[in-house]
Amino acid sequence: MQSRMVDPTVANQVELVIHRLNSVSTLPCIAARFLSHLSQGRLSAFAETIESDPALAAKILSLAHRQNISYLGESPSVRRAIDKLPAHAVREAVLAVKIYPAFGRNEQRVLFRKQLVVHSLAVACCAEDIAEIISPRMDTHLAYSAGLLHDIGKFALDETMPRSFAAIVEQAKSQQASTTTLEQKHLGLDHTIIGKRLAEKWRLPNQIALAIWLHHSNTNLISQTMPEAKIAQVVQLADLIARQCNIGLSGSFDSPRFASEAGSTDSANKIAQLLAISPGQVEQIRLNLPEKVEQKAEILGLNSPVTADEYCNIVRTVAAQMAQKQTELVLENRRLQTALSHFDFTKEFLLSIDSNDEPIDIAENFALRWQKFYQTGMVCLYLSPPADSPYIKAVIVEGPSQTKTVMLNAPTETPPVPQAIANSFAILNAQDYTGWLFEQLDVKFDLSHTKLVPLLSAGRAVGAIIFELHYPLTSETEGPPETELFSQQLKTSTSVAGTVLDMAFACANHRRFAEQFVQSLAAPAGTLPAPRLTAQAVAGTGSTPAKSDVLDALAEMAAGAAHELNNPLSIISGRSQLLAQSETDPQKKQILGQIQNNAKEISAIIDDLFVFASPPPPKSALIDHRQILDEAIKLASQKTGVEQINVSIEVVGNVKKIFVDSAQVAEAVANIISNSVDSYADSTGQVKITACGDDTGYFVKLTIADTGCGMDAETLQKATYPFFSNLPAGRKRGMGLAHAAQLIKLNAGSLNITSRLGDGTTVTILLPAH
Amino acid sequence: MKELFTTGDVADICNVSQQTIIRCFDAGRLEGFRVPGSRFRRIPRQNLIKFMRENDIPLGNLDSGKRKILIVDDDAEIIELIVDVLVRDGRFETTTASSGYEAGISTQQFRPDLILLDYMLPDINGNVVCQTIRKNPEFADIKIIIVSGVIKRDEIDQLLKSGAEDFIKKPFDITELTGKITTVLQMK
Numbered sequence: 007m008q009s010r011m012v013d014p015t016v017a018n019q020v021e022l023v024i025h026r027l028n029s030v031s032t033l034p035c036i037a038a039r040f041l042s043h044l045s046q047g048r049l050s051a052f053a054e055t056i057e058s059d060p061a062l063a064a065k066i067l068s069l070a071h072r073q074n075i076s077y078l079g080e081s082p083s084v085r086r087a088i089d090k091l092p093a094h095a096v097r098e099a100v101l102a103v104k105i106y107p108a109f110g111r112n113e114q115r116v117l118f119r120k121q122l123v124v125h126s127l128a129v130a131c132c133a134e135d136i137a138e139i140i141s142p143r144m145d146t147h148l149a150y151s152a153g154l155l156h157d158i159g160k161f162a163l164d165e166t167m168p169r170s171f172a173a174i175v176e177q178a179k180s181q182q183a184s185t186t187t188l189e190q191k192h193l194g195l196d197h198t199i200i201g202k203r204l205a206e207k208w209r210l211p212n213q214i215a216l217a218i219w220l221h222h223s224n225t226n227l228i229s230q231t232m233p234e235a236k237i238a239q240v241v242q243l244a245d246l247i248a249r250q251c252n253i254g255l256s257g258s259f260d261s262p263r264f265a266s267e268a269g270s271t272d273s274a275n276k277i278a279q280l281l282a283i284s285p286g287q288v289e290q291i292r293l294n295l296p297e298k299v300e301q302k303a304e305i306l307g308l309n310s311p312v313t314a315d316e317y318c319n320i321v322r323t324v325a326a327q328m329a330q331k332q333t334e335l336v337l338e339n340r341r342l343q344t345a346l347s348h349f350d351f352t353k354e355f356l357l358s359i360d361s362n363d364e365p366i367d368i369a370e371n372f373a374l375r376w377q378k379f380y381q382t383g384m385v386c387l388y389l390s391p392p393a394d395s396p397y398i399k400a401v402i403v404e405g406p407s408q409t410k411t412v413m414l415n416a417p418t419e420t421p422p423v424p425q426a427i428a429n430s431f432a433i434l435n436a437q438d439y440t441g442w443l444f445e446q447l448d449v450k451f452d453l454s455h456t457k458l459v460p461l462l463s464a465g466r467a468v469g470a471i472i473f474e475l476h477y478p479l480t481s482e483t484e485g486p487p488e489t490e491l492f493s494q495q496l497k498t499s500t501s502v503a504g505t506v507l508d509m510a511f512a513c514a515n516h517r518r519f520a521e522q523f524v525q526s527l528a529a530p531a532g533t534l535p536a537p538r539l540t541a542q543a544v545a546g547t548g549s550t551p552a553k554s555d556v557l558d559a560l561a562e563m564a565a566g567a568a569h570e571l572n573n574p575l576s577i578i579s580g581r582s583q584l585l586a587q588s589e590t591d592p593q594k595k596q597i598l599g600q601i602q603n604n605a606k607e608i609s610a611i612i613d614d615l616f617v618f619a620s621p622p623p624p625k626s627a628l629i630d631h632r633q634i635l636d637e638a639i640k641l642a643s644q645k646t647g648v649e650q651i652n653v654s655i656e657v658v659g660n661v662k663k664i665f666v667d668s669a670q671v672a673e674a675v676a677n678i679i680s681n682s683v684d685s686y687a688d689s690t691g692q693v694k695i696t697a698c699g700d701d702t703g704y705f706v707k708l709t710i711a712d713t714g715c716g717m718d719a720e721t722l723q724k725a726t727y728p729f730f731s732n733l734p735a736g737r738k739r740g741m742g743l744a745h746a747a748q749l750i751k752l753n754a755g756s757l758n759i760t761s762r763l764g765d766g767t768t769v770t771i772l773l774p775a776h
Numbered sequence: 777m778k779e780l781f782t783t784g785d786v787a788d789i790c791n792v793s794q795q796t797i798i799r800c801f802d803a804g805r806l807e808g809f810r811v812p813g814s815r816f817r818r819i820p821r822q823n824l825i826k827f828m829r830e831n832d833i834p835l836g837n838l839d840s841g842k843r844k845i846l847i848v849d850d851d852a853e854i855i856e857l858i859v860d861v862l863v864r865d866g867r868f869e870t871t872t873a874s875s876g877y878e879a880g881i882s883t884q885q886f887r888p889d890l891i892l893l894d895y896m897l898p899d900i901n902g903n904v905v906c907q908t909i910r911k912n913p914e915f916a917d918i919k920i921i922i923v924s925g926v927i928k929r930d931e932i933d934q935l936l937k938s939g940a941e942d943f944i945k946k947p948f949d950i951t952e953l954t955g956k957i958t959t960v961l962q963m964k
Contacts, residue, residue: 565926573946
């Protein structure tokens with residue numbers, strides 16, 4: 007290389023080139039080492055490799071800064087950075103490192119690069135030893151790291167302008183000179199400045215940057231005014247000792263024993279003296295150094311060169327391994343995503359439930375979500391019936407807004423939930439087990455694709471869910487593990503539903519028990535709460551469970567009474583008839599007739615009670631009011647035994663047709679007419695019936711008025727109570743008005759009674775008009 | 777009740793060949809007459825019974841002429857009452873059963889013309905008995921009348937749909953009972 011004056015623009019250009027450098031590359035033999043450590047999971051060896059290579063070490067320190075790693079009062083170092091960084095971040099950074107282009111290149115250059123690494127190691131080890139001696143004034147890890155990175159500028163020069171740098175080194179060798187001087191001469195700046203720039207750019211720790219920058223300066227002087235420059239002093243001494251020992255090549259060939267340029271470098275001895283290290287200690291360091299560096303070089307594999315083929319093989323192995331890990335991660339990720347979506351599904355379901363929800367509401371809620379989440383076709387969720395109940399409640403979901411609740415007859419020959427899934431989870435083909443259910447539904451399931459799974463709670467099915475599954479359970483691409491996974495997820499979600507339903511059942515039962523308990527406390531023993539019963543009957547459909555329970559109980563009691571009493575009544579009645587047939591004495595015949603009639607009467611009372619407790623639902627049709635009145639008068643005539651009832655009918659205006667069950671309304675009106683007839687002492691008084699439209703136009707108004715005995719306020723109040731009668735005991739059963747009021751309400755009408763004692767009674771009925 | 781039999785009828789009842797009956801008739805051992813203006817042989821009931829007794833042929837196969845009624849009820853007194861009513865009437869032969877299970881067996885053995893079936897049985901619902909009998913083509917001619925103390929319009933409709941001919945509510949009028957039976961069996 008020819009010596010010439012440096013063009014100032016050269017320095018700028020060099021700085022520009024260096025500035026673009028994001029990292030320096032590592033040697034293929036080192037890469038081969040860390041890749042094989044990585045693939046075999048030897049993490050501590052992996053960390054040691056990083057700690058021994060300047061390129062990797064610089065990268066990790068830089069990463070530590072970007073990740074805001076705090077050294078918590080300790081001095082920064084590569085080892086500490088590795089310890090504090092997440093393993094994946096370290097791995098990622100190391101795998102992204104550039105590889106020195108060694109293959110097919112000038113072997114001299116590769117050799118020099120290796121020697122430069124060895125030199126860095128030697129300085130690092132040496133600095134560590136020095137720090138050890140002067141500890142605690144200097145941190146050993148920091149000293150090691152600073153030593154390792156002190157010539158990072160040279161690595162950068164070798165990387166960015168290999169030819170110029172090679173020429174400088176060559177010249178230094180031939181002139182026995184320092185590269186620093188030649189760098190200044192040819193490039194306008196040396197590797198310490200370049201190193202400092204890089205340290206700043208890569209955000210290496212300040213102390214390390216100082217060591218890089220100042221390790222060729224007059225550190226003795228600087229550290230007097232700037233105590234933190236002591237690290238540069240240590241590294242400078244280490245550099246000198248390493249070069250004296252001829253371990254590795256720094257590229258400088260000046261004699262390290264003496265200052266080559268006045269004031270710029272101190273002799274090793276002077277520095278050692280200033281650091282309070284005795285010549286003996288320096289000697290000891292020198293003696294230990296070769297072995298220490300040898301160990302480090304071994305870690306890096308510097309002495310076992312790899313061929314391009316070997317290197318490629320290692321890379322291929324690691325790549326394959328990574329690919330496999332990647333696949334596993336993708337699968338795991340998918341599994342987690344599925345699990346998460348199921349978690350969301352159950353979470354939303356659970357959040358949507360109110361503690362007061364009835365089991366069937368919860369079932370509907372779940373069935374709807376089920377269809378949406380699993381993208382199934384039609385869904386039918388049915389609940390296991392309580393013991394002995396012949397009915398099963400079920401929810402059918404045809405579409406997002408098409409749901410209905412139905413009552414089904416429980417199967418007689420099989421349990422509602424098949425034995426195979428009564429206590430454990432499995433996915434069955436519904437058509438093999440629930441034919442009884444499909445028979446009763448008016449919707450058609452696609453049976454070849456319909457599955458059945460249980461809703462389990464504590465190992466017991468509280469119901470089951472049937473659904474059309476239009477995608478295959480066993481997927482060719484996913485294989486058995488996916489199927490197993492899907493099955494597991496179904497098991498989880500159905501178990502959640504099962505448990506919730508089970509609790510809802512328990513809750514509903516408790517509520518019912520509580521209501522019954524309160525009721526039994528409120529009602530005096532042995533009496534029926536008659537007034538409330540009437541109110542209930544008039545209210546019609548039974549809006550609260552407590553009231554409908556009373557009616558249910560009454561209906562059940564009446565049915566039981568009908569069965570239990572009608573048998574003995576049959577015997578009484580039948581035997582008296584047989585006796586009467588063979589009896590010739592007319593008086594005895596009459597007595598036997600009385601027995602038979604009274605048995606019939608008792609039976610009629612029971613029937614009344616039974617019908618009152620569970621009235622048949624009305625079968626409404628359009629009908630003319632006149633037809634109903636005629637029928638009612640005929641019936642009343644039968645009831646009262648009055649052949650020609652004195653009745654007048656007046657129709658005001660045009661009266662619309664009404665929409666009711668004519669038999670029920672005629673029965674009701676007949677009861678009212680009968681009462682009117684009975685209100686006259688001689689049963690011949692007039693009953694005046696008026697029919698007209700009401701003001702709203704929605705109703706037809708019928709008034710039935712008599713001028714008979716009338717009722718006082720107390721009697722009027724109880725008029726519609728069952729078994730209440732103002733007539734002398736034994737005359738009537740007292741069900742007439744109660745039954746009439748009930749039938750009118752059942753037919754969406756209303757009944758109102760006004761009466762005054764001695765003045766007569768007027769009953770007003772409103773019935774729905776067409 | 778059948779009063780006049782052909783040789784074929786007699787052969788069936790006595791379980792022998794028609795030829796044998798003709799031989800007995802012609803030999804005068806089985807008395808009867810020929811239909812005037814033809815050669816057809818006819819045997820009056822009295823002569824047939826005499827012939828069967830003389831030859832030790834069991835009378836079981838000879839139709840008593842009474843209609844067979846199976847009474848099913850779990851209440852023994854009800855059964856007793858109905859049996860009394862029907863026996864007094866004289867036109868009926870009765871057998872009884874107190875459960876759905878017994879009813880099934882009696883139907884098989886007794887081959888009733890009509891079953892009076894209590895709806896509320898201790899073991900099986902009357903509805904099921906009704907359906908079971910109706911399912912068997914062998915029993916297609918058996919009529920069923922339901923007897924029950926409970927009246928529910930829809931349940932009765934259901935029973936009539938299941939194959940019952942009529943319904944009688946307990947307690948019943950005994951003339952109504954025999955009236956319904958004779959109507960269903962078309963005896964009037």
